[in-house]
Structure formats: C-alpha cells, structure tokens
Amino acid sequence: MYQWLVFAHVLGVFGFLLAHGVSAAVVFRVRTEQDVTALRALLNLSGNTLMASFISLLVLLAAGIGAAFVGNWWAMGWPWAALGVLVAVWIVMSAQTGPVLRRLRLAVGITGRGQVKEPATTAAIAATQATVRPWVSAITGGVGLLVLLWLMLFKPF
16 A cells, blocks of 8 residues: 555656646746737646646645555654645745736736736836746755655655
C-alpha cells in the first residue's frame, strides 16, 4: 500500500508541476506583452489550468499524508517540515503573484469566466504589468521544490 501511495504522491507532483508550469510561463510573458487580445488569451490560459493544479495538489497532499501514516513517518520531523515548506511557498507565491494577475485580468477587461468588458487604458495596463515580479515566485517555487525533494529523498530528521 505504501508504494502505491508514494506513486500517487509523485503522480500528483507531476500533474501539479505540469498544470502550474503554464501559469509560471504566463507570469513571465504577461510582463512584456503589448497586445490586449494576447494578454487576455494568456491570462485565460493561466486561469484555465487552475483546476488541474488544485486537483493535482489535493492528490499529492492526500497521498503524501496517507503515505506518512502508512509508513509511520509522523514521529519524524521531515514530514512536518515538508508541510511547512509547502504552506510557506504557497503563501509567498499567492501573495506575490495572485493579486497582481487578478489586477491585470481586470485591467484587460476580464471580469469573469468568458466575460469581457472594455479594457483599461494602455497606460493603466502597462502600469499593472510593471508590478508583475515573476522571479520572486520562480525562485520561491524553485527553492521550495528543491527543499521538498531533499526532505522526501533524504528524510534528514
């Protein structure tokens, strides 16, 4: 049973990275895109992958927690550290990127799924684009992923 849970956990990680990678690529691209139609398409693409990201995140969490129970890992510190790292990375990335992309969606006129209104002025869109900081999220996510991989493979404490 333990091996199947680890398999599902790693499968969830792959699914999350694939789906979330789309949003990561979009964050880098929207900073310089000048065409409003292209910006809308990029932002919609990112939004459309959120459900797959969340489902994959739930799979990796459920399977990882289940594996920790079956493997009797909760007495050790590394599963707790891994959960802490995951939460910390989520908070930093959500605080850095989520609000900026929501403001950019509004600036280009995206008001909801499939709903579009007149975009803001070019200057307002450019000002919002200037607040996008893709490297903060990329470094946070990359370092977090490396720490999680280290914790999972080496189980240091």
